[in-house]
Amino acid sequence: MKLELKGITKRFGSLVANDHIDLTVEQGQIHALLGENGAGKTTLMNVLYGLAQPDEGEILLDGKPQHLGSPSNAIRAGIGMVHQHFMLVPVFTVAENVTLGLERTRAFGWIDRRRTRRDVRELSERYGLQVNPDALVEDLPVGVQQRVEIVKALLREASVLILDEPTSVLTPGETQELFRIMRELQAGGRSIVFISHKLKEVQEIADVVTVIRRGRVVGQLPPTASDSELAALMVGRSVQLRVTKPPAHPGDVRLDVQDLRMAGDQGTAALDGVSFQVRAGEILGVAGVQGNGQTELCEALLGLRPVDGGSVRLDGRDLTKAHPQQRLRAGLAYVPEDRQEDGLVAGFSVAENIILDVFDQPPYARGIAMDLPTRDRTAAERVADFDIRTTSTATPVGTLSGGNQQKVILAREVGREVRVLVASQPTRGLDVGSIEFVHRRIVQQRDQGLAVLLISSELDEIYALSDRIAVMYEGRITGFRPPDVPAEELGMLMAGASDADAAAASAAVVEAPAGGPDTGLMASGLLGVGVPTDTTTDPASSTPSTPADDQSPADDDGGEPE
Numbered sequence: 001m002k003l004e005l006k007g008i009t010k011r012f013g014s015l016v017a018n019d020h021i022d023l024t025v026e027q028g029q030i031h032a033l034l035g036e037n038g039a040g041k042t043t044l045m046n047v048l049y050g051l052a053q054p055d056e057g058e059i060l061l062d063g064k065p066q067h068l069g070s071p072s073n074a075i076r077a078g079i080g081m082v083h084q085h086f087m088l089v090p091v092f093t094v095a096e097n098v099t100l101g102l103e104r105t106r107a108f109g110w111i112d113r114r115r116t117r118r119d120v121r122e123l124s125e126r127y128g129l130q131v132n133p134d135a136l137v138e139d140l141p142v143g144v145q146q147r148v149e150i151v152k153a154l155l156r157e158a159s160v161l162i163l164d165e166p167t168s169v170l171t172p173g174e175t176q177e178l179f180r181i182m183r184e185l186q187a188g189g190r191s192i193v194f195i196s197h198k199l200k201e202v203q204e205i206a207d208v209v210t211v212i213r214r215g216r217v218v219g220q221l222p223p224t225a226s227d228s229e230l231a232a233l234m235v236g237r238s239v240q241l242r243v244t245k246p247p248a249h250p251g252d253v254r255l256d257v258q259d260l261r262m263a264g265d266q267g268t269a270a271l272d273g274v275s276f277q278v279r280a281g282e283i284l285g286v287a288g289v290q291g292n293g294q295t296e297l298c299e300a301l302l303g304l305r306p307v308d309g310g311s312v313r314l315d316g317r318d319l320t321k322a323h324p325q326q327r328l329r330a331g332l333a334y335v336p337e338d339r340q341e342d343g344l345v346a347g348f349s350v351a352e353n354i355i356l357d358v359f360d361q362p363p364y365a366r367g368i369a370m371d372l373p374t375r376d377r378t379a380a381e382r383v384a385d386f387d388i389r390t391t392s393t394a395t396p397v398g399t400l401s402g403g404n405q406q407k408v409i410l411a412r413e414v415g416r417e418v419r420v421l422v423a424s425q426p427t428r429g430l431d432v433g434s435i436e437f438v439h440r441r442i443v444q445q446r447d448q449g450l451a452v453l454l455i456s457s458e459l460d461e462i463y464a465l466s467d468r469i470a471v472m473y474e475g476r477i478t479g480f481r482p483p484d485v486p487a488e489e490l491g492m493l494m495a496g497a498s499d500a501d502a503a504a505a506s507a508a509v510v511e512a513p514a515g516g517p518d519t520g521l522m523a524s525g526l527l528g529v530g531v532p533t534d535t536t537t538d539p540a541s542s543t544p545s546t547p548a549d550d551q552s553p554a555d556d557d558g559g560e561p562e
């Protein structure tokens with residue numbers, strides 16, 4: 001089915017979220033919609049899915065004008081959507097979830113259910129989705145839940161499928177799996193609108209890329225367009241994602257972690273004796289494949305979960321048993337992995353979120369009364385300082401885009417007197433413009449003397465920011481490395497090789513010197529989001545370079561089979 005959007009305009013008060021957008025998606029096309037956070041991508045798709053009513057413009061399917069008006073109309077017209085945040089009921093099975101709201105009613109419920117289970121199984125097999133109709137949704141990994149959403153759309157016979165930032169919740173491996181499924185669906189004649197802000201992804205999967213910026217279509221490019229072309233179009237200026245960072249001048253030890261232990265859910269140790277120190281004025285990056293204890297480490301540092309052994313000291317003060325609130329007051333700042341869950345109160349305003357930790361203290365409170373003018377003045381300053389794009393400080397934070405939500409957290413966390421910043425996956429799901437901003441602020445905090453612990457599963461981020469790198473594997477730090485360590489060596493450590501083996505293998509390779517320490521990494525595209533300063537990099541050669549790929553060479557010696 002061919003889809004045409006003509007002159008779609010959507011306003012929220014004075015904000016024009018979509019400004020006369022034209023978009024044509026051919027049958028069987030994977031059409032990428034690339035844009036920064038807040039560019040208006042989700043709004044446009046909500047219009048297409050009947051969730052939002054456009055103020056102007058029309059939608060045509062196979063040349064016929066449509067009056068969508070509601071999701072059920074859109075579904076009937078053959079449009080399916082996988083939302084950024086899934087809309088599944090956790091305690092229901094897959095089959096129960098996919099039939100929710102389905103209009104196909106049968107005489108007896110049980111016939112329906114049996115048929116659905118068969119349908120799910122069939123679809124799952126045809127497209128290699130590996131979805132079990134009887135599994136409980138809450139037991140499924142995020143990647144599989146996403147495939148359940150896809151099944152749901154396919155059962156409703158969607159011929160146009162909208163995937164809104166589907167990869168922001170996926171591991172590199174799951175992303176590849178999704179791409180494979182997308183190609184299968186394409187081969188079956190379906191059209192796909194793929195929303196992303198990741199250059200590498202659109203280059204890899206799209207047939208054509210439409211770039212939108214501040215509500216407008218600013219260009220259409222083939223997927224062969226270079227990183228710099230795409231990025232420049234997306235943010236409207238050339239970006240430099242290679243963080244320019246003066247050398248660190250580490251001072252005294254601020255954060256001292258010794259032998260932390262914590263039992264995991266399955267009886268194995270989630271933290272198995274973790275020790276490290278972070279000094280004032282340095283960034284220690286913790287690299288590692290997700291799920292090797294990083295989340296538990298954060299929980300231990302913040303006091304969100306008790307430890308079974310070891311100690312956490314901040315400026316020499318023992319905080320091992322301290323309450324989270326005490327730790328924050330002692331000067332710990334935290335940018336959590338999951339913004340929606342842990343970082344923000346969605347229904348509170350931007351202003352309320354900015355002073356969330358300190359609202360009951362001077363200057364925001366006198367006795368039991370809140371000083372609202374002071375709060376609002378502080379909030380307005382931070383909004384300007386952190387370039388938070390919002391219509392007002394009274395706007396509920398939940399309506400901001402991900403990048404702007406992250407800026408609210410950062411503004412709050414480093415806006416008070418802090419000494420140690422723990423940042424976990426600080427740019428996950430953000431667009432290049434926001435990533436650049438967040439990275440710059442983190443370096444700025446370091447240079448103001450904070451000790452920064454950066455936990456990230458993105459190797460590019462680790463390389464861009466770290467002054468020292470620690471690798472975490474199965475609840476342990478398997479090695480510390482300087483920031484110019486070859487990626488192969490980090491990859492080996494991340495895959496479980498011992499410190500000595502990784503160093504030895506790497507030394508053998510380094511025998512043949514080729515250029516400076518970073519040239520190989522940069523040119524290989526390993527610094528994924530990095531926009532190369534020269535544009536000679538062949539996009540095709542840089543696409544599949546993900547941390548996951550980098551583990552495979554380690555299988556030769558250090559790596560353990562599963």
Ligand SMILES: Nc1ncnc2c1ncn2[C@@H]1O[C@H](COP(=O)(O)OP(=O)(O)O)[C@@H](O)[C@H]1O
Nearest residue numbers: 012017036037038039040041042043399400401
């Ligand atoms: N329901 C809403 N009310 C007010 N403003 C909104 C609403 N939904 C989105 N916006 C604003 O519209 C702009 C575009 O948002 P969105 O479409 O979510 O961007 P994207 O998906 O590209 O990140 C943003 O500035 C956002 O804050």
Ligand SMILES: [Mg+2]
Nearest residue numbers: 041042043084
């Ligand atoms: Mg969006």
